[in-house]
Amino acid sequence: MLIYATPITWDLLKETDQRILANFVRVCNILVCRIVSINGLKEAHTHLLALVKEIEREYGPKKIFPNLHLCLHLCECSLDYRLLYVFWCFSTERMNGLLGLFHNSHRNIEQELMKIVQYNALLDKLTSHADQDLRLQESLEILKLRDFVRSLSIYDKYTDEDYKAFRLLSTTIEEGAAFGFEAFPGSFLGLLNENVSLPKNVLLLLTEFYCNTYGQNFTALSNIHNALEGSIPVLPQVSRFSRLRIGTEIFGSTLSSRHAKSAKILARFILSDDTTDTYIGQIQFFFKHNIDLKESLKMHYLAFIRWYKPSENRKTRFYFTIDDNVDSCNIKLWKDEFFEMGRDCIIPIHNILCQFVSGNFKVGQRNPKNYTAIIPINRKYHI
Known part of the structure; x- marks a missing residue:
């Protein structure tokens, strides 16, 4: 729905x-x-x-x-x-599914499930009293049934407060966007290159990103001799990754064909007139980069993204609205074309708003035009 x-x-x-x-x-x-x-x-x-x-x-x-x-x-x-x-x-339905995974004779299911529960409870009790005897503890652990692995188990590592703090960085950019070195509830996956040099054009964009973020002078290491006095050098070496995990979500990139569909994301930007707008893009790759800020060495967690162009006019873009209220429906129409590469192609992973599902959509009968319909996917948080 x-x-x-x-x-x-x-x-x-x-x-x-x-x-x-x-x-x-x-x-x-x-x-x-x-x-x-x-x-x-x-x-x-x-x-x-x-x-x-x-x-x-x-x-x-x-x-x-x-x-x-x-x-x-x-x-x-x-x-x-x-x-x-x-x-x-x-x-409750999920618990029924877990109970259904236990082996039984399909005859006296209730009694057999109760025996399994009692069996596991007894092992838990014995294990809790076997702290002093490591051999006994190891033996009892072998007898215990293995836990069923589910994606929700990842949530055990992080609290709702962790997710809330991370979420605020992408939604409240007016009050201060992320710098890129902040902690996040997840990790990079799919290491492609441990110590690879960025292409020259991407390195220049990264230098511009640091200048805008910190309000200081940065320069590519190759241009350090022609830079202003006191400029901070930006090394070209990064660790590049194909995927990012935030909680139970996997954000892919074009470098991983298997996860290309999950490379489509939304991010919020502050425009020149101080208003905010949301843009859609396709993640090309993720990377970690160290920068020496004189007072300390900071690791930044960044993504290189190509951004799509919106449709020609406001009416077409907000095609699925009621009474011209843009908040009445979250689906928008965009072109299937990228903007030219610029400084905004590099953003902290903290600024990623969510993923989206896309589909082809035609507007008009005589001369129909093809657009891409964008449907955001919630990140367990109301957007």
Whole structure:
């Protein structure tokens, strides 16, 4: 529903149904997230109320079934019992899946599962009392069943506060964007080159990135003799990677054909008139780079990205909107062409907003034009 419903059905629906769909998708986009702000809950309730009113106005009071009434209490429930992510039935279904992986005779399943639970509980108890006897502890560990590995296990390493702090760096750029050396809840994957020199044109962009970020004079090492006095040299050697893991998400790059689809990302920028806008791009590669800032040596975690061009006019770009409200729908239309390379092609990985799914979309009947429809994917946080 979040990804495909709007672009596939939009031109098939009348205006009222477009309003209903847009409100429903927006609500789902907010409420299924792991972390949502209070303002996000208020926005979700506003869209739910508009959704129910549209249905009642178009299809009559008889179509207001109990579920439509109950959905108006979802946000109130979230404030009382935490978010839907915590108490919905998906965790129960997941537990059923885990229990189903245990071997059984398919005859007396309940009794066999209880025996397995008791067996594991007994081993846990014995293991906890075997701290002083390492041999006994090792023997008992061999008998224990192996834990089932799931991607959610990565969350054990980081708290929600870690994710929140990291998330703020990409959403609140007006208050101060990341420099690139800040900690992040993840790691680089797919090491391609341990100590490789950047191409000359990319090195110049990296030098410009440091100048804009720190407000000091930097220069490429090859130009150090012609640089201003006190300029900080930028070495061309970097460690280059093909993938980045943040929590359970994997961000790919064009250097890894297997992960090319996950190389499409969004990032927020401050424009020349001090307003903010979101742009879409394709990650070319990730890299780590050390810079000597005189007071200390800092490691920076960066990404080299090519940015796509937006559509010609505002109306086409925000094709899936209600009453020209750009916040009513999160899908936008873009060209399948890159901007020329510039300083903005290098950004800290902390500034990556999220990934997106793209699809081809035609506008017009007589002379249809092809665009790329962009649907953002939440990062467990309400965007």
